[in-house]
Ligand SMILES: Nc1ncnc2c1ncn2[C@@H]1O[C@H](COP(=O)(O)OP(=O)(O)OP(=O)(O)O)[C@@H](O)[C@H]1O
């Protein structure tokens with residue numbers, strides 16, 4: 298589905314990505330772990346072309362995606378659900394979801410709206426509520442729902458668990474699993490390594506803009522170094 302090789306990104310003098318290579322096979326969940334400032338969000342922004350790489354290869358379903366802009370990336374089926382759940386606070390839940398459908402490739406908006414409400418009954422109960430008055434966890438659900446309205450083949454999720462109570466995190470991760478089972482490939486950025494390793498097939502660990510470790514999530518979970526550094530023992 299997605300293949301990136303030797304991608305470099307600079308912010309002025311800051312060399313934020315120093316030759317990242319990773320792949321997301323079709324139908325899989327791949328997680329990207331690492332501490333603050335490691336370059337996780339930068340990697341997602343580079344894929345969705347909010348920022349331009351200085352060098353490297355980005356392919357989607359075998360086609361080079363280096364000379365395209367962010368709206369062409371969206372058209373190719375890659376939808377980015379950014380950090381800090383950026384919902385439109387003055388618009389209602391339903392309006393936020395409709396905004397997510399603007400860029401989509403086909404017309405099954407109504408069906409997908411039903412699908413989002415099916416995944417997130419809490420959103421259905423709050424259809425006419427202004428998004429800015431939702432709780433943090435509900436806003437995260439809305440951000441994911443809005444991304445689904447773009448009909449993604451590949452969903453880029455940036456820290457869906459950030460600042461959310463454990464019980465809601467569990468609910469959100471269950472839904473991420475279901476979204477994947479129904480056919481969407483997922484690249485999941487997380488600091489909550491335990492949860493991410495549990496639901497993903499394969500994982501990469503980023504450190505200082507480089508891939509420090511990678512492997513099957515199950516195996517990484519047993520890895521002593523990973524346990525010590527990222528799983529609290
Ligand atoms: N717009 C920017 N201008 C300058 N430097 C930036 C910019 N965005 C990010 N950086 C730097 O690039 C590095 C990687 O940042 P990035 O946001 O990708 O980290 P992250 O792994 O997502 O961290 P976090 O877990 O805190 O979200 C950091 O050192 C950060 O300060």
Ligand SMILES: [Mg+2]
Pocket residue numbers: 337338339380
């Ligand atoms: Mg980040």
